[in-house]
Amino acid sequence: MKKYTKVVKRFLALVTPAIATSILTTLPSQAATFASSESQFNINNFSSSPVDVVRTFTDNKTTAISTGGQVTADAKAEAEFNIYANNSASNLSFSQAQGQGDGYTGSAESFAAIIGYDFIVDKEFSFDFSGLFNLKTSIDDALTERANARGEFLYKLLDSDSGEVLDSFKISGNLSTIGNNDAFVFEPSSSITFDSKTSNQYFGGTQEYALTSFKGKYSRTFDKLTRLTLIESKSNQVSVYTIPEPSTILGSLFSCTMFGAVSIRKRKRASSAALLVNKI
Template identity: 45%
Template sequence: MKKYIIFCKRVLLLATPAIASSMLAISPSKAATFASSQGQFNFTQFSQSPTLTSSSIDIENLVIGIDKATATAFADPKAAFIVSPPTASNSSFSIALGEGRDYLALANSQATVLGNFAIDANTNFSFDFLGDLELKTSIDNPPAENARAFGDIFFALFDTNNNSLLDFFSITGNLTTEGNDDFIGVENSDNVSFINRGSNFNFGGKEEFITSSFAGSLQRYFPNQTNLTLIEVKRNQARVSVPEPSNNIAAILVAGVIGVALKRKKN
């Protein structure tokens, strides 16, 4: 019996653009199990420039294979916040592939942008935003094979003076093939409005997908001088395995996701 384990955490630029492009071109039908999760987000048309910005990215990959099984995990996040003209964007991509009788491949990626703003009294603060989320899973032989894709995008506007949440937007999606944990959900506060928002999905069977896109704006009036913090976080996870992970392995995977959320590498 031959067994290999590859674990890499917070390793940036894991593959060259050529390798990444070739992986993107892989069709789910060409792998015994396939999962991908990707998203992108952009802030534009800020009513004023931020006083401070930051961005961070993090990845975590785990590959385990036994005997002649083959598995691959790849993650690629990017993030940037530009002060002048004020724009912010990030993207996150995770993919996992596997073939054989005993393997596990997991890819986590996270991208974050943050900006602080000093708002004068009797001032409107506003910005536009747009983004998308796409999840795909595929298996050949249920129920032995398992593929999962998860992704979420979240932004929040805080009053920094009293650390209170003012406005927010979130979109979360999950696919588990085979399984009944498929969903797509969107939530937002009253000051977030949309000019476009839509989702397509296919739940059930050996191939599933979710595609969702959105575009909108936020506008809020401040009668008093206020300090604001705007943060946007994007997480994407892809996982494939044979057999389906045990409870112990599932606990490790959950811990890995928490680690990605808590330990971020700043640009």
């Protein structure tokens, strides 16, 4: 089981996001900013159940700093892998921030993952799934306000013995309002078929979005006995802030000590109680 612990640590080191906030006093502004990033994924009807350890991971962090305006930041992460009821798994990651007034910065990040070890199959491995991935940003004043949202959903199926990635499904996106770094990527493997899928996106201007919802099935056949590891994760980050004019930046540096900040971090690490948790 030690090799599984190492896999998890390497995996979390790559996908767990970090936020670094730069603080500057801002010009008076009565407009508003908004950013949200959300992802959900549900799995049902596994053709087989994992015979070894199941792990779930959640993490979230929010930061809100005000120099006179109003700002809020919220983050939520949930993950569940239930092999006893409906043979299912699900997780969600949600981050949102919004501000209004004459100076603020707010950010939120969330992370959720499910990992199932050793699905032992000799013919077919399959499951049904549904999910969504939504990014939204909005500002009122293009001169003094910024809103950013990004997210990534990633599903991987690995050969437990060799570590080879057999199949993957990736959705990622970034909105920078205002900016030129907008992107949206939807990359499923050939083993995934969709019963339904809708996608919409709009880049440019003071309001942007990238949205998709989907439902389908994963299926892959094997010609020999194979042990599989399933990893599904999502991370979502947002930030909103006001910016100063160039002539005010120097004075801003001297006023940072007057700022009030609130930072909340929650980490939750859970696993299915009936499985071999204590062996790792």
